[in-house]
Amino acid sequence: xxIIIQTALEAGFLYAPIALALFLSxxxxxxxxxxxxxxxxxxxxxxxxxxxxxxxxLALPAAMLAAAAAGFITAFLQxxxxxxxxxxxxxxxxxxxxINLMVMGTSNLSLFQMETIYTMARASGFAGxxxxxxxxxxxxxxxxxxxxxxxxxxxxxxxxxxxDNADMVRASSIxxxxxxxxxxxxxxxxxxxxxAMVAQYNTYxxxxxxxxxxxxxxxxxxxxxxxxxKGSMLRRAVGVLxxxxxxxxxxxxxxxxxxxxxxxxxxxAVIVGVAIAAPTVRKWAAFQMQKRxxxxxxxxx
Amino acid sequence: xxxxxxxxxxxNPGTVNxxxxxxxLSLVLEDGDFATIVGSNGAGKSTMxxxxxxxxxxxxxxxxxxxxxxxxxxxxxxxxxxxxxxxxPMRGTAPHMTIGENLALAxxxxxxxxxxxxxxxxxxxxxxxxxxxxxxxxxLEDRMSQPVGLLSGGQRQALxxxxxxxxxxxxxxxxxxxxxxxxxxxxxxxxxxKEIVAEGKITxxxxxxxxxxxxxxxxxxxxxxxGRIVLDVKGEERKGLTVEDLxxxxxxxxxxxxxxxxxxxxxx
Numbered sequence: 001x002x003i004i005i006q007t008a009l010e011a012g013f014l015y016a017p018i019a020l021a022l023f024l025s026x027x028x029x030x031x032x033x034x035x036x037x038x039x040x041x042x043x044x045x046x047x048x049x050x051x052x053x054x055x056x057x058l059a060l061p062a063a064m065l066a067a068a069a070a071g072f073i074t075a076f077l078q079x080x081x082x083x084x085x086x087x088x089x090x091x092x093x094x095x096x097x098x099i100n101l102m103v104m105g106t107s108n109l110s111l112f113q114m115e116t117i118y119t120m121a122r123a124s125g126f127a128g129x130x131x132x133x134x135x136x137x138x139x140x141x142x143x144x145x146x147x148x149x150x151x152x153x154x155x156x157x158x159x160x161x162x163x164d165n166a167d168m169v170r171a172s173s174i175x176x177x178x179x180x181x182x183x184x185x186x187x188x189x190x191x192x193x194x195x196a197m198v199a200q201y202n203t204y205x206x207x208x209x210x211x212x213x214x215x216x217x218x219x220x221x222x223x224x225x226x227x228x229x230k231g232s233m234l235r236r237a238v239g240v241l242x243x244x245x246x247x248x249x250x251x252x253x254x255x256x257x258x259x260x261x262x263x264x265x266x267x268x269a270v271i272v273g274v275a276i277a278a279p280t281v282r283k284w285a286a287f288q289m290q291k292r293x294x295x296x297x298x299x300x301x
Numbered sequence: 302x303x304x305x306x307x308x309x310x311x312x313n314p315g316t317v318n319x320x321x322x323x324x325x326l327s328l329v330l331e332d333g334d335f336a337t338i339v340g341s342n343g344a345g346k347s348t349m350x351x352x353x354x355x356x357x358x359x360x361x362x363x364x365x366x367x368x369x370x371x372x373x374x375x376x377x378x379x380x381x382x383x384x385x386x387x388x389x390p391m392r393g394t395a396p397h398m399t400i401g402e403n404l405a406l407a408x409x410x411x412x413x414x415x416x417x418x419x420x421x422x423x424x425x426x427x428x429x430x431x432x433x434x435x436x437x438x439x440x441l442e443d444r445m446s447q448p449v450g451l452l453s454g455g456q457r458q459a460l461x462x463x464x465x466x467x468x469x470x471x472x473x474x475x476x477x478x479x480x481x482x483x484x485x486x487x488x489x490x491x492x493x494x495k496e497i498v499a500e501g502k503i504t505x506x507x508x509x510x511x512x513x514x515x516x517x518x519x520x521x522x523x524x525x526x527x528g529r530i531v532l533d534v535k536g537e538e539r540k541g542l543t544v545e546d547l548x549x550x551x552x553x554x555x556x557x558x559x560x561x562x563x564x565x566x567x568x569x
Contacts, residue, residue, distance in 0.1 A: 153418065
């Protein structure tokens, strides 16, 4: 049982940066960033190549930088070349597939018996048998804290205003091209970090590992926002982390209930669909109730 | 000092929808001038504002503010010097950000912070925001951590006014900023505008459809028609002027009657 909890916590934190990335791009900037899947794999690919070269720690910032560059391409297509935002992400994502193969030189790169941040942590004896969780959580909490601090700066506030009121931004001294670009770069850097850690955790990078990642992260984000709700940036960021962990617990529970792993993407899709549709359905249901009550009143007279 | 020099702007040139929005428009606004602008729909009032603010570039002519040529400067580069309020009170503030965050955004983008992307609001800044908010006399100083979306239209417009003038801009553009508010609130926001503009000696252009306001407020009245300024009164000449006089003068200047129900029917 304990091992399941540990694994779920580890996975929750490993994938949490993607949920944070979508928190920035989807919730705050109001852009559905389809670069996510490819950026995740790119992060993993760069991380694996760095590990092979013997630099597992350097792998993390390198992966973030590479993924940020991918985000920049999407932002450039969208803000400078007038490509619709969803299409911009899809275009970058498709292109990234080849880039990822180029980076790795193969479709699956094994890190078996190579030094990773996790083998380093185990060797140092840090946090006992929880070393994987400790290392991951440390990195993720650090990134989340930096994100929250960043969102309180002038640039962070400008990014939030860009997604909140486009009219206001146009009439104030904020350049939406710049804020969208920075926002997408930061978001994809976080996605890349997740990819980098997952590759080292699994001791391999796979060119197909990113499929549907954007939906899984969206599920985590939606769970977090539903449970914790809206409020200060700190509160919302904590909600996203919690959502990511809770999602992995649901995932683990489903696996325990003998749901085949292949079905988990369907489960994720249903969670996202239901959660995003919920407010509309609730409104519809309330209206039907109101109509029925009105009909009853008239019929009773 | 704002100078508009022979500005021409035609929308959709060469099509059936061709519209000459500004025709040889020239205007010099001295420092501290507060000019009101009236004119019927399509006279080019808002088009002139959009041109000054940089929403589009003129086909011909120059926009010069304090000796700096702004004609082809993108709008976000100008708005450090030009504050702007629209008719729709929802346009000027970010609804899901708190009052404090909205103020911080307006404050941090001003001159002394221009290049500091990562600057944050200090405790001292927050006290300053509180002081500023208490001037509005709307109790907003105790609601700094609430999202702006919870405020009424009048409160949001007052907040927008504060954001635009907290650090006095070189030019303030008011595009019927009280027209969407109920009469009581409109009066309050207008009084506030008067006070803030006078105190900061802000150079200001205000579009209004209320002829009485146009004569009472500010130091100068402009009337526009078909993309030109057809009447420009100030000083002694303006003092004794009545609404009827203004309509007469408009007829003389534009060669036709002013035919805008919204202007003629506004009774107060």
